[in-house]
Amino acid sequence: MTATTSTTELAANRRDIRPGRIIAWTLLLIGGFIMITPLLYMFSTSLKTSAQVYDLKLIPVAPTLDNYFKVLNDGRFMQWFFNSTFIALTVTASNVFFDSLVGYTLAKFQFRGRYFIFLAILSTLMIPTEMLVIPWYLMSSQLGWLNSYWGIMFPGMMTAFGTFLMKQFFEGVPNDFLEAARVDGLNEFTIWWKIAMPMVVPAISALAIFTFLGNWTAFFWPLIVTTSKELYTLPVGISSFSAEASIQWELIMTGAAIGTIPTLLVFLVLQRYIVRGVMLAGLKG
Amino acid sequence: MASIELLGLIKEYGKTRAVHGIDLKIEDGEFVVFVGPSGCGKSTTLRMIAGLEDISGGKLLIGDEVVNQREPKQRNIAMVFQNYAIYPHMTVGQNIGFGLYTSKLSKAEKQQRIAETGKILGLEKLLDRRPAALSGGQRQRVAIGRAMVRDPVAFLFDEPLSNLDAQLRSQMRMEIKSLHRRLGTTIVYVTHDQVEAMTMADKIVVMRDGHILQVGTPTDLYENPQDVFTARFIGSPSMNMIGGSVAGGALHIEGAQIEALPLPAHQGEVLVGIRPHDLVVTEQTGGAGLSATGTVEAVEPLGAETLVHVTVGNTPVIATAPGRVVPAIGSTLAIRAEPGSLYLFDAKTETALGRA
Numbered sequence: 162m163t164a165t166t167s168t169t170e171l172a173a174n175r176r177d178i179r180p181g182r183i184i185a186w187t188l189l190l191i192g193g194f195i196m197i198t199p200l201l202y203m204f205s206t207s208l209k210t211s212a213q214v215y216d217l218k219l220i221p222v223a224p225t226l227d228n229y230f231k232v233l234n235d236g237r238f239m240q241w242f243f244n245s246t247f248i249a250l251t252v253t254a255s256n257v258f259f260d261s262l263v264g265y266t267l268a269k270f271q272f273r274g275r276y277f278i279f280l281a282i283l284s285t286l287m288i289p290t291e292m293l294v295i296p297w298y299l300m301s302s303q304l305g306w307l308n309s310y311w312g313i314m315f316p317g318m319m320t321a322f323g324t325f326l327m328k329q330f331f332e333g334v335p336n337d338f339l340e341a342a343r344v345d346g347l348n349e350f351t352i353w354w355k356i357a358m359p360m361v362v363p364a365i366s367a368l369a370i371f372t373f374l375g376n377w378t379a380f381f382w383p384l385i386v387t388t389s390k391e392l393y394t395l396p397v398g399i400s401s402f403s404a405e406a407s408i409q410w411e412l413i414m415t416g417a418a419i420g421t422i423p424t425l426l427v428f429l430v431l432q433r434y435i436v437r438g439v440m441l442a443g444l445k446g
Numbered sequence: 447m448a449s450i451e452l453l454g455l456i457k458e459y460g461k462t463r464a465v466h467g468i469d470l471k472i473e474d475g476e477f478v479v480f481v482g483p484s485g486c487g488k489s490t491t492l493r494m495i496a497g498l499e500d501i502s503g504g505k506l507l508i509g510d511e512v513v514n515q516r517e518p519k520q521r522n523i524a525m526v527f528q529n530y531a532i533y534p535h536m537t538v539g540q541n542i543g544f545g546l547y548t549s550k551l552s553k554a555e556k557q558q559r560i561a562e563t564g565k566i567l568g569l570e571k572l573l574d575r576r577p578a579a580l581s582g583g584q585r586q587r588v589a590i591g592r593a594m595v596r597d598p599v600a601f602l603f604d605e606p607l608s609n610l611d612a613q614l615r616s617q618m619r620m621e622i623k624s625l626h627r628r629l630g631t632t633i634v635y636v637t638h639d640q641v642e643a644m645t646m647a648d649k650i651v652v653m654r655d656g657h658i659l660q661v662g663t664p665t666d667l668y669e670n671p672q673d674v675f676t677a678r679f680i681g682s683p684s685m686n687m688i689g690g691s692v693a694g695g696a697l698h699i700e701g702a703q704i705e706a707l708p709l710p711a712h713q714g715e716v717l718v719g720i721r722p723h724d725l726v727v728t729e730q731t732g733g734a735g736l737s738a739t740g741t742v743e744a745v746e747p748l749g750a751e752t753l754v755h756v757t758v759g760n761t762p763v764i765a766t767a768p769g770r771v772v773p774a775i776g777s778t779l780a781i782r783a784e785p786g787s788l789y790l791f792d793a794k795t796e797t798a799l800g801r802a
Binding site for chain 1: 496497498517518519523524525527528529530531533534535544545547548589592596
């Protein structure tokens, strides 16, 4: 019995050290190193003084938290942090609500023009943001939305990607559940909210995370649509450190380091949903 | 409780007609089973009764009211689905209570109803569990509980036992039947399994290609099938069908001897139906009725009896032998059927001509 077990284990180990596996691990390690290095330098620089910034040692000679106190005591930084939080949460809530509602409708209701509408929504994915910025700006200008939260948020309140993602997931919800609820007397909105939505929680989580991260790190459009510093989002505000007299890399890196905390938290709390959501999105797609 | 009446009920999908104007009266408190092969229109008919499919023509009455245009919730019926359709994110208690979502009962009354329903179905200790922690039979009971809790005028069951294993299916059949006896509510039940239909129904409706072929009690359908399809569909194993002809007041079947059989008035080609249980392996040859000899092609020992596949003339048939008798494959043996156990059908129209 023991002999059999050890033979099996040996065979398993031999399988584990196949050359393909070694190459895969090496590539993953290199990729991981490339990705983590900037992050490490960001945290490292945030602990350095302005004189040490160009010293490329990863571990600072005399680490200091002064930059953190400086940034956190700057009222503008907290305002930008609030702006980013408010905008990212609002846009995320809006996406979860509207993308799901439209995705559900396209997946579960038969009506004339359904495919045309779906294709029309999908086709917007082909247009790059750079092309949309000018019409967005003109529209915002004419409607008086420049320099406002709404101006920053409106282009992302509903997305084609989110609608597509949710539609794919809702198609996997068996109709029997919805019909059972219909027979039980629920109206269509309640069926969506009470029955269908809880069944696509992984998709909702994935959508929420992607939307939150996308809006938290958004730079281009908030930079264009805002001129008042009070309305800057965190990335735009942080970049303004470089626009003043000199580039204050240590403050930029400190702001960026603080800015990554919410995204890290979101990821740590919801990572199992992200992985599951991405996997399922792959399966469905 | 209420009766359900279908008057010329039609369902069309585009230009395709799935249900061809069927008429049926389901009495108050009756247990009616729609049975037929896949695509015969039985589930579509049930879904029209539920209000989940639009009615293309005809009238549907629940009680004495035409309900064609009413939403499912306005019909006060409850439905149990093949896939249970119990919500995975809710506990058993919440699932059962969901049937009362739109009810105006107080919270305490709802809780009481849930507890009572749980007790009736033997789920009282599982009310806090999630469906994932339940067996197939328990899940089906939860689905029935959700239907029961509302006290509807009728229950609709859409192949509710199809996902269960054979043993559990048999147990659930009896449970549903005794539930019906206890509640007395009208039940419309759809299945493709004739055993379910035979064991549960007060009345069976046999459907094929969107038409009702025959309506009757299980015994009626078994003893007096109106056509070849019903004759073969009801009863297990299926009724044997052997080609023959009636001429000059005598029945002729290739490879078989017929003696002293009173025949219905008919001339020409016929199909002769014999249930496997009426066609027995015997040592006696000749005598009144049908007798034949044939080669054994296969045997299926079932314990209490043995099914013997024999070829008579060129037609394969199934006969029965006592459980202890297992004939050798390739051997020749005699089979016979008593007078009165032969069903004659017109070979062209496949309609019943009578017994012989």
